[in-house]
Amino acid sequence: MAERFAQGEASSEIVKELRVSVRSVQRWRQMWDEGGPRALRSQGPASLLRLSEKQFAPLEAELTKGASRARLEDQR
Known part of the structure; x- marks a missing residue:
């Protein structure tokens, strides 16, 4: 993510690819702005x-x- 930022x-673009909320990406970007990749x-x-x-165990x-x-549509 740091490289993308x-x-x-x-x-x-990140929201579409990762299927996350805009707010999550905004929060990650702010964290990166303030503290870098770490x-x-x-x-x-x-x-x-x-x-x-x-x-x-059964799960x-x-x-x-x-x-x-497991009869699921995809890996998600």
Whole structure:
């Protein structure tokens, strides 16, 4: 993202490609303006996990099958 901001790429192009809100891109750009590329690094999860390991195991098994085997339209 930092490279895209440095190249002057329009927020509208980033919004279309990443399918995120305009506000998110504006917030990221402001963070980059104020703190450079390091400011864009992930701060980790915003909240604690809500699933236990026992609950997560079947979900993980489905996810590893891939989208087509799990009957999903695409990888999202």
